Amino acid sequence: MITILAAAAALGLFGQNAVAVPAEAAWTWTLYADDAPVVLANEVPDTANLRTTLECSPGSSVARLTLYGGEPATGMARITAGEAAAVAQSEAARGGALRLALRTDHPVFAAFGVSGRLGVAVGEQRRTVEVPAAHLAKLRRFAELCSG
Template identity: 60%
Template sequence: MTGLFGVALALFFQLATPSTPLWTWTLYADDPLVLANEIPDTARLRSTFECEPGTSIVRLSLYQAPPARGFARVTAGSASTMAEVEPVRSDGLRLVLRTDHPVFAAFAADGRLGVMIGDEQRTIEVQRAHLAKLRRFTELCAG
C-alpha cells in the first residue's frame, strides 16, 4: 500500500510540474516604468507596457507579431479607440495609449485589452493575481 501511495504521489508531482515555461507579469519600477508579460530570467516577452512616470503616455509593445503599419482598434470593456501602429525590433509592434482614456481605465479595471490590426486579433490578459501590478503601473504613469 505504501508503494502504491508513493507512486501516486510521484505521478501527482510530475503532472503538477509544468513542462512549459510559465508566463507572468512583472512590474519594473525603473525609468522608464515597465509592466512586462514575460518568462522571468529570459528574454522572452509577449508584451510590454512602458511609460515615463507622470506622463499618462503608455507605449504598448506586442512581440511575436506579424509586421504591420497603420492603425489598430483597441478595446476594453465597452470602450474603444484607434491607435497608430509602428514596427519595433524584428518581431514586434508598438502603439501608444493614454492612461486617462476610458479604454485604459477599463483595462486597469478588469485586465483584458483587445488589439485588432487588420484581420489579426490579440487579447492581452492580466490575470486577477497580477491586477495590482497593472493598477500600480497605471497610478505611477498617470500625470
C-alpha cells in the same frame, strides 16, 4: 536485467517530469518601477522571452504597448476594453513586434485596469492582452505611476 533497465528508465522519466515546470506556468506579469522607464512585462523571468510590455515615463500619462510574436502590422489600431474603444497608430518594432501608444487616462485604459483584457486589431490581425486577476494590482500600479 530487462526489468531493472525498464525500472531505471521509468524512474528517469518520472524524475524529469517531477521537476519540469509546465511552459505556461513560467509566464508571469512583472512590474519594474525602480527606475525610469516604468515597465510592466508579461515574461518568463530571467530570460529574453516576452509576450507583452507596457512602458512609460513616470507622470507622462502615455503607455507604450509592445506585443511580441505574431505578424507585425502597421496602420491604425482599434483598441478595446469592455465597452470602451480607442484608435492609435501602430508600427512594426524590432523582432516583428507591434508597438503603439495609449494614454493611461483614456477610458479604454481604465476599462483594461478593471477587466484585465485589452483587444488590439490592426487590419485583419487581432491580438488580445490578458492580465489575470492575481496581477491586476500591478496593472493599476503601473497606470498610477504613469499618470501625470
